[in-house]
Amino acid sequence: MVNDAATLSLEDALKAKARELGFAAVGIAEARDDPRTAERLREWLAAGRHGDMQWMEDRADVRQGPHSMWPEARSVIALGMSYAPDISPLAPERFEREAAISVYAQGRDYHDVVKKALKALARWLVEQRPDTELKVFVDTAPVMEKPLGEVAGIGWQGKHTNLVSREHGSWLFLGAIYTTLELSPDDAHDDRCGSCRACQDACPTDAFPKPYQLDARRCISYLTIEHKGPIPHEFREAIGNRIYGCDDCLAVCPWNKFAETAARHARLAPREDLVDPDLAELLALDDAAFRAKFSGSPIKRVGRASFVRNCLIAAGNSGDTSLLPQVEVLASDPDAVVAEAAAWARAKLTASP
Structure with a gap:
């Protein structure tokens, strides 16, 4: 053009x-x-x-x-x-070994x-x-x-x-x-949310005290990306299989029906290996493998420890006992946050039904 x-x-x-x-x-x-x-x-x-x-x-x-x-x-x-x-992140929830990464x-x-x-x-x-x-x-x-x-x-x-x-x-x-140029401004956009509260109701951790207000401390995106310590126990089950971010409040917005992938920048297309990735593969990542896998990805910035912590929370929520051997190994991880998350996951996976 x-x-x-x-x-x-x-x-x-x-x-x-x-x-x-x-x-x-x-x-x-x-x-x-x-x-x-x-x-x-x-x-x-x-x-x-x-x-x-x-x-x-x-x-x-x-x-x-x-x-x-x-x-x-x-x-x-x-x-x-x-x-x-390409498809809504709210497609039927994944089970067992598949994890969810924010779009x-x-x-x-x-x-x-x-x-x-x-x-x-x-x-x-x-x-x-x-x-x-x-x-x-x-x-x-x-x-x-x-x-x-x-x-x-x-x-x-x-x-x-x-x-x-x-x-x-x-x-x-x-x-x-x-x-420093004086350009002619456009008109501000008016609010088109109306009475809709879909995003408020969709949040798994009740992170919105009121409409237009977010408590990041309760937000899964914050907890899995920005927060560096152990994830508070009260949010762990609600995190489900989300290992990096959360799309729920965005995905339920009715205005998304007008969004078209044709408008997406070509360089922002998803990597096949990051759409519903296998938890077993991710739990096996050491620091070097983590850096190699996520080179050129925004995920790299959280570091291996926080990422594996998230994967362990998902493993504990999965109910997949075939992950127990990897969880056991990580319970002795030199990083205390990883080891604590592994202990929690092990307890979840071995709990009596």
Whole structure:
């Protein structure tokens, strides 16, 4: 797709280029702080709902908005890249040795894919306006991408606190470009959740105190990815066979019926070995094998210990006693968190029916 920037406004040419680079959604907002977003963040942190995510607290002042991070910025380009799954993650629950990995982590590391496209779009923008300064962000910076996406009109922050798009449902990776250019902003997106509470009711661990509020300490995605110690016993059975993340609140959203895999970036297609992987194979991973298997995957960042801990929780919930020999070996693992999870799994698997 080729567009002549001379025949289009800069904003329209920018959006066309973004879609050419694989972004399914793009919008523009003014680079200003939002007092409402800042207040919600303060309340969330004060309630301790960020759990072990100290990095959220450390740079809370910068997270208030684009101006707090970079006072020279005048516009924000909010972008979304689709990772819509081929089938619903809520397909009939798997049994015994099959584990569940969140859709977003079944393919290549989205940080790399999204950042590469963001940098390409940034280079294009500098070619059009050499006097501009800009910064690109995807997930790892103290940027509140979801509220920015709502202000830029690419979706709204739903009751599960994630961004929802009318065209792409809940399946968007978000990125942002801050620029010193004064671009014409798009209209903010209105909330389309209505009276629906499907995401609230679907959560296995009741992680939503209220609509639009998340207690990360109860969230399976947090527990299996961000939390580094033993997983609290009260959540272990509810985790089921989920070994990395959870899609339940996203997958039940009615707006997903409009999401099409045709919009998914080609480099975000799932790896066959990460769709319903075999627990026995995963329990056998040592550190070197873990690093090799998950090279280029977002899963690699949690480390072998946390990942095997998750697999042991799933093994305990599986009822598959053929996994007991591997569980027994891991009960003597040098990592205390792994050994504790193995002891729990062994007790579950050997308990009288």
